[in-house]
Amino acid sequence: MSCDLDNALLHSYFDGELSVISAAEFQYHLARCSDCIDELAAMSSVRGSLKHARLYESAPASLRLKIRVGIHSRAPQTRPSPLLGRRGLAAAAAIVLVALILWRVVPVVRKEEDYQAEFAAEIVDAHLRSLLPGQITAVNSADPAILTAWFDSKVKFAFPVRNFASNGFALQGGRVDIVQGRTVAALVYRSRDQVFNVFIWRTRESDDSAHAGERQGYQWIDWRKDRLEFCAVSDAAPSDLQTLQRLLTLSSSITAE
Amino acid sequence: MEAEDRARFEQLVLPHLDAAFNLAAWILSNRSDAEDVTQEAMLRAYRFFDGFYCGDVRAWLLQIVRNTSYTWLEKNRRMHITDEFNEELHTQSSATPESIAIAGDDRERLRQALETLPPRFREVLMLREFEGCSYKEIAEITSTPLGTVMSSLSRARRQLQSAMAKHAEGEAAHEL
Numbered sequence: 001m002s003c004d005l006d007n008a009l010l011h012s013y014f015d016g017e018l019s020v021i022s023a024a025e026f027q028y029h030l031a032r033c034s035d036c037i038d039e040l041a042a043m044s045s046v047r048g049s050l051k052h053a054r055l056y057e058s059a060p061a062s063l064r065l066k067i068r069v070g071i072h073s074r075a076p077q078t079r080p081s082p083l084l085g086r087r088g089l090a091a092a093a094a095i096v097l098v099a100l101i102l103w104r105v106v107p108v109v110r111k112e113e114d115y116q117a118e119f120a121a122e123i124v125d126a127h128l129r130s131l132l133p134g135q136i137t138a139v140n141s142a143d144p145a146i147l148t149a150w151f152d153s154k155v156k157f158a159f160p161v162r163n164f165a166s167n168g169f170a171l172q173g174g175r176v177d178i179v180q181g182r183t184v185a186a187l188v189y190r191s192r193d194q195v196f197n198v199f200i201w202r203t204r205e206s207d208d209s210a211h212a213g214e215r216q217g218y219q220w221i222d223w224r225k226d227r228l229e230f231c232a233v234s235d236a237a238p239s240d241l242q243t244l245q246r247l248l249t250l251s252s253s254i255t256a257e
Numbered sequence: 258m259e260a261e262d263r264a265r266f267e268q269l270v271l272p273h274l275d276a277a278f279n280l281a282a283w284i285l286s287n288r289s290d291a292e293d294v295t296q297e298a299m300l301r302a303y304r305f306f307d308g309f310y311c312g313d314v315r316a317w318l319l320q321i322v323r324n325t326s327y328t329w330l331e332k333n334r335r336m337h338i339t340d341e342f343n344e345e346l347h348t349q350s351s352a353t354p355e356s357i358a359i360a361g362d363d364r365e366r367l368r369q370a371l372e373t374l375p376p377r378f379r380e381v382l383m384l385r386e387f388e389g390c391s392y393k394e395i396a397e398i399t400s401t402p403l404g405t406v407m408s409s410l411s412r413a414r415r416q417l418q419s420a421m422a423k424h425a426e427g428e429a430a431h432e433l
Contacts (some may be wrong), residue, residue: 017392050386053364059278063292067299071263125328132327138402174399176321181305222305
């Protein structure tokens with residue numbers, strides 16, 4: 001297109017995304033620009049072909065059935081926090097009755113372990129996904145004020161945003177992600193060649209110190225502070241993750257004061 | 258309680274199964290992979306249904322489907338998720354005698370042209386053209402800024418047009 005008008009404007013017009021005034025301005029331009037008219041004609045011809053080509057892939061009936069069977073065979077999960085009373089529960093039970101532990105508490109602990117594994121899988125998946133081209137940050141900024149303002153419009157909870165560039169962890173930006181079906185904020189840090197995702201979400205559980213784990217070669221560390229749960233993930237060494245965790249905990253206590 | 262949740266899920270989420278399947282099928286460009294991924298995404302959505310408070314169910318579900326699809330791609334077909342459009346490769350692969358023979362069929366022509374696009378471009382096209390999502394909804398589903406949605410959409414359309422033009426050229430050359 002040799003017309004020097006912003007291409008995004010043409011597409012926004014085509015998709016009905018312009019305000020009434022901008023659309024009128026664009027129509028004024030259109031009446032005088034054969035390039036834009038040609039481009040619009042080409043675009044609507046493609047749209048027409050797409051509509052008529054019946055390319056929509058409807059789900060097969062067998063899939064619908066499988067899913068209905070699937071949801072009838074399991075209840076929606078009520079999510080304990082991954083830190084929730086794992087040890088406390090087992091320890092208290094141990095004091096009560098050995099026999100009781102064997103047939104009643106062991107399955108509870110097992111369930112917690114399943115939950116842990118699932119949590120780790122989801123967190124590592126979210127980390128892997130973020131490494132795909134163009135997916136790591138929705139807002140690229142090392143400026144905590146910009147990121148705070150951006151998150152303010154995206155998530156319903158507030159959390160401290162800090163750049164630890166002087167400590168070797170440079171803030172890259174942030175995005176909003178979904179982990180275990182809930183909206184989480186993700187801060188991205190880089191240290192040398194390593195990328196760190198810090199997922200943050202609101203929790204009802206009380207504060208808890210850090211618990212760490214490993215899955216598929218990725219390390220994660222999870223902690224709770226001030227009704228927020230944090231989980232940092234990276235393929236860096238566990239000690240690097242712990243350093244970042246300490247920096248983050250420190251910064252949130254400074255904010256709280 | 259459990260039956261209530263299930264009924265609510267079936268009433269609110271299940272009607273969007275076609276949209277979920279269509280999106281997965283076009284991101285993965287494969288129906289049988291899409292069945293697995295959609296099933297996994299739907300069950301995941303059901304498990305975490307209590308994490309969904311209010312808002313747009315379809316956008317919430319499509320976000321989960323999309324994430325599940327990309328996770329699947331990352332695990333199974335790492336090579337294919339490049340953002341680059343390798344024109345040379347795609348021109349070669351689509352110009353087999355077989356593909357030219359069926360190029361006359363508009364539906365096949367479009368399908369093949371779409372398959373030459375990177376998943377991320379197919380995805381925005383599907384959301385816009387088939388699901389009728391607004392830019393804002395697409396931005397929400399794909400967790401990308403509005404500006405990126407606009408530029409992906411315009412690049413996707415341009416690549417689709419040029420891929421279709423190439424097909425038409427191939428067809429004309431074959432007839433000579």
